[in-house]
Amino acid sequence: MNLLCKTLFETAGRALCPLVIFGLILLGGCARERTPEDVLLQVGDQTITLSEYDQSVRMAKEEAFPGERQVDPEMLADLHLRVFNQLSEELVLASYAADRGIMVSPAELEAAVDAIKADYPDDTFEETLLENAVSFPLWKRRLQARLLAEKVIRETLVDEMRITPEDVAEYHATYYPQGVPETEDRDAVHQRIVTHLRRNKGEAGYEAWIADLEKNYPVAINQTVWESYMQDTP
Known part of the structure; x- marks a missing residue:
């Protein structure tokens, strides 16, 4: 069962290097004990606290x-970094969305929550979160962030991809060499092809696209909090 709503493209596997290259800012801090509410990541007014990061790691x-008490340290370190990059990108996308007036409505969020809860027996969904020390309000905020990321990617990247007649013809030659069967709706098939091609082009162009956004929306990292957290993490 997935507790994390996946973004349109799998971005969690990106290395930290792109953030360093494209405008990473290190936030210093005095040598004091960190608290769960310390800001770890920030882009403009958008922030991720240490508590939010830690619980996101638990969900991931x-x-x-699932159910494993002991995880290989290298695999766990990789998971930490993937979540770190994922949250960083979500902050970039959230800031970009705010500037463009893109948002997830309460109705959209509640529909997504209900759809996920429907896969669980009565009352077991929140119990599952609590077993992993994740609060429902935080889980819901994380879901909203992922939904917003999906919407931004779809509306400003995927839907803007230009599909040429040559693209469609090539697809037909590969997958419909004998033509569209009479039993299928040609208009519906055409729409599916265009949607598929736009998604593929969007996925291929995502890395360069998000890198450009990171130049305009640099991620500020509280290095003191990050290093302290990682030192204390088994």
């Missing part, structure tokens, strides 16, 4: 290694 760990 349960998704990747």
Whole structure:
């Protein structure tokens, strides 16, 4: 069961290097004990606290290694970095969305929550979260962030991809060499092809696209909090 709503493209596997290259800012801090509400990541007014990051790691760990108490340290370190990059990108996308007036409505969020809860027996969904020390309000905020990321990617990247007649013809030659069967609706088939091609082009162009956004929306990292957290994490 997935507790994390996946974004349109799998971005969690990106290395940290692109953030360093494209405008990473290190936030210093005095040598004091960190608290769960310390800001770890920030882009403009958008922030991720240490608590939000830690609980996001817990959710990702349960998704990747369900029920496992002991996880290989290298795999766990990789998971930490993937979540770190994922949250960083979500902050970039959230800031970009705010500037463009893109948002997830309460109705859209509640529909997504209900759809996920429907896969669980009565009352077990929130119990599953609590077993992993994840609060429902935080889980809901994380879901909203992922939904917003999906919407931004779809509306400003995928839907803007130009599909040429040559693209469609090539697809037909590969998958419909004998033509569209009479039993299928040609208009519906055409629309599916265009949607598929736009998604593929969007996925291929995502890395360069998000890198450009990161130049305009640099991610500020509280290095003191990050290093302290990682030192204390088994």
